[in-house]
Amino acid sequence: MATTQQPNDRAPRVVIVGAGAIGGFYGAILYRAGARVELVMRSDAEHVREHGLIIDSDVAELGDLSFTPAGVHAASDTPTPGADFVICCVKVLPGIDRAALIAPWLGPHSVIALIENGIDIEPAIRQALPDHRLVSGLAFVAVSRTGPGRLHHQAYGRVSLGNWPGGVDSAVTRLADLLHAGGIRAKCSESIVADRWGKSLWNTPFNPVSVLADGTDTDTMLDTPGGETLIRALMAEVAAVAAADGHPLPADAIDKNIAATRTMNAYRNSMALDQRSGRALEIEAILGNVCALAERYEIAVPRLAMLHTLIAMKQAEAGSDRS
């Protein structure tokens, strides 16, 4: 397998906790930038330790992303603390204590970075680990696991990074520089929460609606009679909560999101794929937390609340056997 660069002793040590498709991809980018990259994997650890992580990318200019991490750890392995960056890519799910998964890899000067979806996902980390600098990040990437130790990178890759709840410190710029050196665009955002609301405008309607329609694609959602009207109404509710949260979205944000979605091919979002594969869904991070903020700000979100309740019913019917 190809490698582009060997890490040296001065290279930052990066531990990626929850290195699935997203974490594995950014691990490869940081490896290309010269970091010592270690992956903590829920599955595939043994396979990747032996064979490295193979990444088939459709984005030719990135070159071969496959690499052999400096360390591959199963969840049960004893952590070695003191990473320069502990990047958390764990799914945000009720009952998963992300702080507990991050903590054992930290040293006194470690930076925590979250590359995760959702709204209001930082407070749990900040409260549990108040003494560490916290970088909050959003990934815009299409990458999925195709087999043991094997990923398929289909498109995109850029990230937005910022401190939570706001600002940009040297930890943010250092991580952004590394990602940029690895070949992708990394934007430093003075208001990562505003960026989260911008992404939520799409995810919060489209992801849960696709679940209720059994994992359907964007074309089906928009082309069903009443579909675009419903998506726009849900987006308007998200925008109202964003504004109440102090992060008003641009006036044309809904139109632009709909137009951009219509220019794509029919697309099954990550939650739709999770639904179709019986995997756990990030409903609370994507939708439940928006409803909770709406309640806090006393914003009426009848459609988002209905969506939340209907999905809870569907999950109750499916039983609690999802993993």
Place this chain on the structure above:
Amino acid sequence: MATTQQPNDRAPRVVIVGAGAIGGFYGAILYRAGARVELVMRSDAEHVREHGLIIDSDVAELGDLSFTPAGVHAASDTPTPGADFVICCVKVLPGIDRAALIAPWLGPHSVIALIENGIDIEPAIRQALPDHRLVSGLAFVAVSRTGPGRLHHQAYGRVSLGNWPGGVDSAVTRLADLLHAGGIRAKCSESIVADRWGKSLWNTPFNPVSVLADGTDTDTMLDTPGGETLIRALMAEVAAVAAADGHPLPADAIDKNIAATRTMNAYRNSMALDQRSGRALEIEAILGNVCALAERYEIAVPRLAMLHTLIAMKQAEAGSDRS
């Protein structure tokens, strides 16, 4: 098999079109009342012709309901016109021309009776067959097909009958008398449309919501966080349309429906069972027609509209292969 009464020459001839579980059950009741009962069956015709219709009833006082119809017709058989009553129990589905299924059995004096669910299901029949008296009916019965030519009657059986759009003529009372003679309660309603709204208050929320939750039961719907609130909000929208349609429901109707549902055991409604079995769903009759009336009366029904759109998406994802 047991029979309770043999029809005589003066007995009314009753043709039941679409004799599934509901039609078969009321066929048995009318047979007990002395009618000459013929069944038009989409499936099981050959089996029933040979073995009769077997009905296992949990309601002991009705006695054995099994019977051999005076005629059993497959959909492809040549109809003999001139029935006294043509009772239509066909599912109300887009693309199913019920009037065309009824028409060949009619003579000049035939009465058409509909024992079907839904709102605003009569105009299509009235327009296509304007010269016949029209009885509209609602069945309150729990009966299902358990095998070829075999039904399981679990509970209830009463009907409400009336002319459409209102009033009670001699056709209504004659049919009610027959059903009563067969052993069940048959109420003559001066406003069958009001009765339909009363039943719709329950069906229009519970049936489609159960579909989105993959055919779940009443307890799951009510006990999911936000579930009862959502059902009540949907009921309030139905009640608003009923009032605009000139049939206001009693002020305590919603409370009574919720309380009655909570006293039942966990119950999968007929649409939930249809969903779980991959059968066609009467979405338009139960929900779509309510939304259409809301639009006509300019009543806002955001949650009913959302429910309708979400189900359309789910059905689009499932493809058009449902039968």
